[in-house]
Amino acid sequence: MKNNLLPLGTRDEFGRRAVAKQKIISVIQRHLNQRGFSVISTPLLEKQEVFDQYQLGNYQMYRFLDSEGDTIVLRPDMTLPIARFLSSTNIPLPQKFFYVGDIFRISRRLSGSYNQLTQAGIELIGYDSMKAELECLMIINQLSQELLKKNVEIELGIADFAPTLLEFLTTDKELQNQIAQALYDKNIPEYSKLIQQYSDLPQYKLLKKWPRLFGDPTTVFDELNNFDLSFELQSKISDLKEIIAWIKRVMPEQKVSVDLSSRAPQSYYTGLTFRGFYQDGNDYLFSGGRYDKLLANFQDQTEPAVGMGIDVDMIADLTIPANKSKKTMIYFDKDQWQEAEAKLKELPNSVLSLSETKNEAEVEAKNSNATLLDLTGDDRLE
């Protein structure tokens, strides 16, 4: 067996991709430090029970046994470890955290997906106020400008919109579940079959429209005006409207849409959800929401919280420059080191050549497709 092969679904990162990722991470860190967030770093390894609440979707977790025989996993998510951390320490709340790190999810074999992903994110713990959601939206707006030079589209949703609406429709939990699944998966043939039994009800029109209840907020809300919604749903919708009005006021150029037909990004979300996507990317770049009950998995007391993940790999895919300007390689004698250092500072995208002779330096420059700047003789190449 060859000893220099990588496990399936992993990769080494170097060159343009590594540089792009490093830049993205430093922009995110600088931004969040400036906002006064505290950095937090949790281990890659956690006990499996930490993720009992986590919906894996189409993924598996990497699992090991430790010396005690307990099952240990490589973390597939960053939020649950932070909830575990808070419940086991006496950190006074509220707190604003941010993190950057790798998560591990085993995707389908040979599907072209990577199993190690870099994620950044924030968790605002102990904040009941809608201001917590608003700060997240502000961060999406500003970070997407800083990272992509363009705004992403923000998509807002309500985690329990579908469950609440379905509770009014039927008391049969199994049926509620089936309808919700078909709706979330937009499995329209299955969904149409399931709602057929309500064709005599006044809500049937809404049920039929439901899978398409996403997009421009005004259009979606106009659509909803035709229906008699429960008080509970109406108050959720009016929160959503308030947030959209705030966005229009505070960041008028921000594109915003709503989606009342999709599954929340994770089952632990309880309130408003928000995601950001870009016209070119093939997944969401930002994804988060309110999860007021999450800490209850680890302790008796619940804490209001809002969090958001940022897909660093996806942003890297979108920002890797197509071709970079040529590098300059500085060749010099040891006693010219200070002069060389000055050049290094002066020239963007330059590097010191450590070759002993000029011939070697020429070969080195050629191999890395760089222009050679020779500080040793008269024949200086500019």
Add this chain to the structure above:
Amino acid sequence: MNENRIKIALTKGRVEKQVVPLLEKAGINCDQIRQKKRRLIFDSPVQPYEFILAKGPDVTTFLERGAADIGIVGSDILVEHRSTQYELLDLKTGDCQFVLASTKNFDPDEPKRKIIGTKYPNITKKYFDRLGQDVEIIKIEGSVELAPLTGLADAIVDITETGTTIKENNLKIYDYLDKVSTRLVVNRMSLKQHSKEIYALVDKLEGAIKDENLSKEY
């Protein structure tokens, strides 16, 4: 420039033959596909669609990775490959059904751990899970009927349109599983990025399917 072009991955072969007339009925120009020769990718200058031709399982891979916006593929493949994308339309063509079949002396109730040959291990497992039976599954790539005839397996789970191949090989159907038909599937992100264009296509196709079924009835 490609922002509003929709990439459609069409399963080549039988699905392609059945779906092209339907697409044409919905007003989509398919001349390039009809005159394709050996080409696999068609970017039309007259409409916002680019077609690619691929094998069914690959259509799901293209969709999962966002390399195609829309896929046209059999529901057998969607279920077997556990597609997580949006299934917006049943095209009501390519109708067939999964069956459990075997030789005439097969006893489905015999108390033993059965050996089942199939091209669809996930669907087979799901079916026997529902029956509360644990079976040994052997993955077979084609001519699945051979498995019980040669003694490789006790029975097979396979897809059949009319049951002819099964009968001609002296096999008998013991149970009917899920029905299968061709579906239009959309990548989750694409539906958000191109919802207008995609729904316009879906609605046109839905109209064409309704007309088709009405004319079948009369």
